[in-house]
Amino acid sequence: MQLYNTLSAEERARLIDEAGQERLTLSFYAYAKIEDPKKFRDDLFIAWNALDALGRIYVAHEGINAQMSVPAENFDAFRETLEVYDFMKGIRLNVAVEQDNHSFLKLTIKVRNKIVADGLNDKTFDVTNKGIHLKAKEFNSLLEDPNTIVVDFRNHYESEVGHFEGAITPDVENFRESLPIINEQLQDYKEDKNLLMYCTGGIRCEKASAYFKHQGFKNVYQLEGGIIEYTRQIKEEGIESKFIGKNFVFDHRLGERITDDIISQCHQCGKPCDNHTNCANDACHLLFIQCDECKAAMENCCSTECQETIHLPWEEQVAKRKGLQVGNKIFRKGKSEALKFKKSGNLPDKPLAKAETKDIRHKIKVKKTLVGKAEHYFSKSKIAQFLIENNGLSVGDKVLISGPTTGEQEITVEKIFVNGGFSDSAKVGDQITFELPFRVRLSDKLYKIDQN
Ligand SMILES: [Zn+2]
Ligand SMILES: [Zn+2]
Structure with a gap:
């Protein structure tokens, strides 16, 4: 029985193009009690592989967290594979706004200790005592309350290209880092302010809200389904978007446009731009923001060093890379001395430019x-x-x-x-x-x- 990928990403991309069917990019998560995560993983792989479903999925004793690409015609069959599990009956699948048939090119299901690396010791607090879940409309009205503090629980490279108006955007590289920073920063507001939290798909807030309640915050709220579900609701109900810019996503698209506001700059020339890219030098692969002109001039590299490297013979490049750690490469923190216009921490709410609409x-x-x-x-x-x-x-x-x-x-x-x-x-x-x-x-x- 096949339990692992047998096709390379290139082969898969070609097959997808040749098949010419529409695919849906979607994400979902569920907290549950899973006795045997390894078996759960293998069962899912067999079921999903048969449906030509692709994606990056984490399973653990505590549940499942999945980002996937599924052929549109298999969507119902895919849902059925989830509904055989009691804890996923009627589960909400966050379907992406913009579709891309190449969002995922492999089916990778990993067994982990936790489905989100939050660094929390779950035994020290009641993880089920969560914050109040808010729909888009409710979230918008609470945002207008002067007594509200809104916190973005995503990483700096995510909030840089888009965030809610007035949000605190911690300068962090991962979720784990943001929890103590926010706790410290908001010490004096635990009793009387509304702590309004949000993240990409809602999963990070599920446990963080319980953690903050345990830390003494009295009024904790979380955006249900995160920015992805918020976007769906504002489009469906014609509500004004209080989120400005792009929603960074964890697949190769690297972002979904929510409003046409551009709030970030090209890291190389400073021109308004919110297109993330990975440095073309495989030994670097730095994630950063680059405009089309710089992309052309720099050949998609983050620095002149990297540009020189990509012109070396392939064997020399491989030799240079030897022993270099490029683990977690795709989402590596975009900090490089060469990038002069990188911003994190306090981010502006004012758009720098409008994205070009078709004129x-x-x-x-x-x-x-x-x-x-x-x-x-x-x-x-x-x-x-x-x-x-x-x-x-x-x-x-x-x-x-x-x-x-x-x-x-x-x-x-x-x-x-x-x-x-x-x-x-x-x-x-x-x-x-x-x-x-x-x-x-x-x-x-x-x-x-x-x-x-
Ligand atoms: Zn530029
Ligand atoms: Zn580079």
């Missing part, structure tokens, strides 16, 4: 011609493959690549491989590849832009 006039002004479609993206080498179906393409042409996940990205083509060799131009029917600093998806459209 119709701009679209008319720029003349573009559809020339082809994307066929593949080779992530390792950062090379995109397109099929030319109309007109043609030459070196030096400015192109627009557009798709539901890719968005609209402009780039100038500097080198083209046509049917396997260098060429100055490509004609209809040619299969071409060229280097591209961002991933493209199957059927993304390739346009040539008129440069007048």
Whole structure:
């Protein structure tokens, strides 16, 4: 019986593209008493693998915490695999606002001591004595109460790109660190203030609220289902969003836009920007914010050192990496001397800019011609493959690549491989590849832009 992944991420991405089905990105968690987490893990793996469900899941004696990607057509069958467990009957599945078929490319279920690393000794307080759960509307009205203190229980790289207006945003790298800091900072407010807490999906607040009540806070409230569920409710009920910016998420999208406010800066040039990326140097992989111009100029690197490294022969890069710890690499704290515009701790509530919405006039002004479609993206080498179906393409042409996940990205083509060799131009029917600093998806459209 297969209990582990047999496909690589690249193979999986290709299969997903070829299957062409819609997938849903979702998350859920449940606290429970699980006697045999190992068996629970294996049973889930078998059930979910059969449904082509992917994701990152933690199970422990205390419950389950899951972020997943599930084929839309298997959604009901997936729910059934949860409902066979009493503690997951009627469970709320947080479905992401923006969908991306590549949000997860493996099914990884790990047995852990705890489903959230909170550093708390659960035996020292009553974990079931939780804060009052609030819906979006209730949360908004309590936010307006002058007697309320609102605390963001996420990490600095999460709150930097988006948070609730007026929230305290601790400068922490993990959840464990934030608990004592907040307890200390709010010492004098335990009796009379409302402590309003929130996190991404609600799970961190489940135990933290009980901990703060135990610490003597009298009025503890938590946002039910976190920012993800809040967003769903404000959209469904047409409520005003008190959350500004982007919600950082733990999959490769690295963020869901909630409002069009940009509240953070490119860490390299300071321009308003809220796109997280990982440094292209595999030995670094630092998580930081980088604008498109810096991405192009720095080749997706966080520093000139890293940029030099990625141009070394592959063997030398591997040698340099030897012995280096890049554990937990994807979410490593974005602190580097080279990044001058990094902000954490006290974050502004005022947006620095608005995210570009599709400007119709701009679209008319720029003349573009559809020339082809994307066929593949080779992530390792950062090379995109397109099929030319109309007109043609030459070196030096400015192109627009557009798709539901890719968005609209402009780039100038500097080198083209046509049917396997260098060429100055490509004609209809040619299969071409060229280097591209961002991933493209199957059927993304390739346009040539008129440069007048
Ligand atoms: Zn920049
Ligand atoms: Zn780097």
